[in-house]
Amino acid sequence: MKYCTQCGNPLIFEIPHEDDRHRHICTACGVIHYENPKMVVGCIPEYGNRILLCRRAIEPRYGKWTIPAGYLENRETVTEGARREAYEEARLNMGELVPYRLYNIKHISQMYFIFRGLITDETFRPGIESLEVRLFACDEIPWDNLAFRVVAACLENFFKDRESGGFSFKIDEILPDDQ
Amino acid sequence: MKYCTQCGNPLIFEIPHEDDRHRHICTACGVIHYENPKMVVGCIPEYGNRILLCRRAIEPRYGKWTIPAGYLENRETVTEGARREAYEEARLNMGELVPYRLYNIKHISQMYFIFRGLITDETFRPGIESLEVRLFACDEIPWDNLAFRVVAACLENFFKDRESGGFSFKIDEILPDDQ
Numbered sequence: 001m002k003y004c005t006q007c008g009n010p011l012i013f014e015i016p017h018e019d020d021r022h023r024h025i026c027t028a029c030g031v032i033h034y035e036n037p038k039m040v041v042g043c044i045p046e047y048g049n050r051i052l053l054c055r056r057a058i059e060p061r062y063g064k065w066t067i068p069a070g071y072l073e074n075r076e077t078v079t080e081g082a083r084r085e086a087y088e089e090a091r092l093n094m095g096e097l098v099p100y101r102l103y104n105i106k107h108i109s110q111m112y113f114i115f116r117g118l119i120t121d122e123t124f125r126p127g128i129e130s131l132e133v134r135l136f137a138c139d140e141i142p143w144d145n146l147a148f149r150v151v152a153a154c155l156e157n158f159f160k161d162r163e164s165g166g167f168s169f170k171i172d173e174i175l176p177d178d179q
Numbered sequence: 180m181k182y183c184t185q186c187g188n189p190l191i192f193e194i195p196h197e198d199d200r201h202r203h204i205c206t207a208c209g210v211i212h213y214e215n216p217k218m219v220v221g222c223i224p225e226y227g228n229r230i231l232l233c234r235r236a237i238e239p240r241y242g243k244w245t246i247p248a249g250y251l252e253n254r255e256t257v258t259e260g261a262r263r264e265a266y267e268e269a270r271l272n273m274g275e276l277v278p279y280r281l282y283n284i285k286h287i288s289q290m291y292f293i294f295r296g297l298i299t300d301e302t303f304r305p306g307i308e309s310l311e312v313r314l315f316a317c318d319e320i321p322w323d324n325l326a327f328r329v330v331a332a333c334l335e336n337f338f339k340d341r342e343s344g345g346f347s348f349k350i351d352e353i354l355p356d357d358q
Contacts, residue, residue: 001184001185002184002185002186002187003182003183003184003185003186003187004182004184004187005180005181005182005183005184005190005212006180006181006182007181007182008181008182008183008187008188008189009187010187011184018307021252033184034250035253036217036218036250036251036252036253037218037251037252037253037255038215039215039216039218039290071213071215072215072216073200073215073216074214074215074216074285074288075285075286075288076216076285077283077285077350077352078281078283078290078350079283079350080285099281099348099350102257102278102292104256104257104258106253106254106255106256106259107254109253109254111218111257113281128197169278169348171256171257171258171278173256
């Protein structure tokens with residue numbers, strides 16, 4: 001972030017008056033540009049004993065497997081966003097979405113809000129951002145070819161919870177690779 | 180949003196190739212500026228039978244009562260953010276924070292993630308953004324002088340849940356005033 005979105009003049013990176021952290025401040029009009037974490041929304045789509053994964057047709061992690069998820073857009077609820085992503089990436093029609101996990105990934109200023117939900121019919125197929133979509137039983141999950149660590153953590157938790165019979169909403173954290 | 184943060188040139192508001200909604204796009208360098216919802220984090224601080232509210236020393240809603248809450252910052256977890264806000268606004272030392280509600284407020288592209296938690300000692304006092312902080316029993320809540328509708332909704336839900344003895348995490352929505 002180098003230039004002001006309001007007037008186009010250069011920014012400086014300083015602690016504003018009565019603040020306690022650095023912000024991008026406009027040298028001309030004085031506007032402070034706050035930056036905040038982004039929310040990714042998604043779901044674990046269940047179909048009988050199996051879950052659906054999508055193989056990414058886009059970077060990053062082209063060709064790797066993931067649950068349908070993406071950035072929450074302005075003017076949508078987290079549930080609407082997760083439903084939209086499931087449709088966009090796998091043409092999935094999802095039943096009720098139940099909150100499952102909020103993963104904080106603070107080193108990249110992201111949160112993942114993940115739901116559980118049942119696939120309502122067999123009309124799913126790859127959307128434009130997926131190479132293929134497929135149902136996997138627990139012992140078929142391509143653990144070495146998952147797109148993101150948060151996806152692996154989420155699926156591990158999911159199968160563990162399913163085995164113990166207890167799903168509940170929890171907050172968790174993904175730490176940097178070197179920790 | 181009028182100018183590019185990367186090169187300072189004017190933006191246009193168009194639907195990018197292979198996208199389905201309008202974005203601010205730079206006319207010179209082509210960068211797409213995505214805008215996403217912001218997360219507010221806060222808590223309902225409990226002390227025995229009462230809860231703590233803060234009277235705002237800042238706009239908007241100067242002089243009105245609220246629970247301690249504010250924008251989640253980059254590189255912090257939702258729990259860390261709620262704890263920081265409780266300390267900043269009321270010098271509160273909070274015990275364990277338990278997820279209570281996620282309120283979608285999509286007409287202003289905000290989410291409120293609210294925890295419940297116990298105040299651990301009596302050292303609370305107004306922070307720089309509060310005129311005063313005070314404990315209120317249910318029948319003392321200044322319902323007509325609360326700062327935001329989401330605060331009123333949250334406290335109504337809280338006292339209802341407390342009476343029925345059942346707290347659990349839920350997702351809810353705040354609609355525009357005219358709906």
